Amino acid sequence: RLTDAQLLICTRGGVRGRVAAYRLNYAQIARLSEPCWPLVGPDYDARMKERYRSETPVKVVQLADYAKPEASEPAQGGPGTWQRAMVNLSRENADQFKAWFSQLEYVAFEGGVLELRTPSKFAQRYIETHLLRPLVAAVEAELGPVTRIEFKG
Incomplete structure (x- = not known):
């Protein structure tokens, strides 16, 4: 349920007897707990808003059907491919x-x-x-x- 709620992120799947590795998704935890921050106190609310609002924006990339990569220089234009x-x-x-x-x-x-x-x-x-x-x-x-x-x- 935690992975479905995106609170845990699988960083390495369990394969061939290996144990899976997970990490916490702090951004999702902050989004879900944000309505409760003022209940803790105004200073906590201000600190949390400052911490999680100052993150760098997520790159949004419109991806098309890309061919196999070439071993040449990357194409110019677009934020990432x-x-x-x-x-x-x-x-x-x-x-x-x-x-x-x-x-x-x-x-x-x-x-x-x-x-x-x-x-x-x-x-x-x-x-x-x-x-x-x-x-x-x-x-x-x-x-x-x-x-x-x-x-x-």
Whole structure:
């Protein structure tokens, strides 16, 4: 229920006997508890409003159907794209990108949920267990916060 209410975010799914890892979604907790802040006191209300209103705005990106990333410079224009995230991954580790990330196909990104298509279940599981951190970091740098990644076969 906590993940459905977006209070907990799964950072690593439980795969092959591994325990899943979660983190708190402080922004969602703040949104849900905001009506109660004045009940605690005016100073608490002011501090909380200052803390959670001063966050940087979330990037809103209109995504179209993108082709597989090219290992060239990112296209100019727009606040961020799947292609630029893939270019950044290829710069970090070209061999790893060529073996695993170049095969990923972008499907959609809505509400923090990134949908990707993988060429095989093996590739999906390997990315989930070994390469999720660099993938999430590259995508969040271009598209905004990622709460979950869904793979389609």
